[in-house]
Amino acid sequence: MRKKIVAGNWKMNKTAEEALSLVSEIDNMVKDEVNGDVTVVVAPPFPFLQSVGKLTQGNDKMHLAAQNVSEHDSGAFTGEVSAAMLKSVGVEYVIIGHSERRLYHHEDAQTLYKKMKAAIAQGLKPIFCCGEPLEERDADRHFDYVGKQLHDSLSYLSNEEFDQVVVAYEPIWAIGTGRTASSQQAQEMHEYIREQLARMFDAEAAYKTPILYGGSCNPANAQELFAQADVDGGLIGGASLKSRDFTDVIKSF
Numbered sequence: 001m002r003k004k005i006v007a008g009n010w011k012m013n014k015t016a017e018e019a020l021s022l023v024s025e026i027d028n029m030v031k032d033e034v035n036g037d038v039t040v041v042v043a044p045p046f047p048f049l050q051s052v053g054k055l056t057q058g059n060d061k062m063h064l065a066a067q068n069v070s071e072h073d074s075g076a077f078t079g080e081v082s083a084a085m086l087k088s089v090g091v092e093y094v095i096i097g098h099s100e101r102r103l104y105h106h107e108d109a110q111t112l113y114k115k116m117k118a119a120i121a122q123g124l125k126p127i128f129c130c131g132e133p134l135e136e137r138d139a140d141r142h143f144d145y146v147g148k149q150l151h152d153s154l155s156y157l158s159n160e161e162f163d164q165v166v167v168a169y170e171p172i173w174a175i176g177t178g179r180t181a182s183s184q185q186a187q188e189m190h191e192y193i194r195e196q197l198a199r200m201f202d203a204e205a206a207y208k209t210p211i212l213y214g215g216s217c218n219p220a221n222a223q224e225l226f227a228q229a230d231v232d233g234g235l236i237g238g239a240s241l242k243s244r245d246f247t248d249v250i251k252s253f
């Protein structure tokens, strides 16, 4: 059976106080309402990782993620945060290649590959994001587009490295727009992603890899999305900033 994961990507939201109050609400709700077979991940901004991690420490259903990592190990890279630093404050997962990083920070396939390597070398589990812009979907090129993203950043990993990877499919036209892929659109892309992974790595590894759906996933649509055969959870944006909504998404399995 594949791991089920619901990860909240807080993006650049919340102050220190707000972050602690949000995570303590989530922590309590998860303790009381969520059964143990869903891995719950929260990805607050860098400055709050340690305090959020301390608060969730006693709850083994809750796990900590960073939203980004440097491809470098250490040194003169002002403003960057290394995988070892993340590891040292209890981070377990790291989001790599979110479309906002690709677009606003010009992260290309090669950089993302290096980030994957740097994260895995420190024992972090990358949540590798892929997804097409609207014009690629409208031109019916979405499969090729996503296939190339996977190939260009993942295919050079070894089988052992790939074992650590979680994939998130986030169609760009569904991020922050209120539009969601239909459950059928999500399923067919997730199935395609799994096929591509099976070509690059072995079939068993591809079968085991959790593939999350992201892009305006919320309590109203999560149940139908999570019911699809190849949808193993979600990477949640806006709905992860409200404890009730986030917990309801988690409970949609």
Ligand code: 3PY
Binding pocket: 009, 098, 170, 174, 175, 176, 214, 215, 216, 217, 235, 236, 237, 238
């Ligand atoms: C969204 O749902 O908006 C996301 O980008 C999640 O990462």
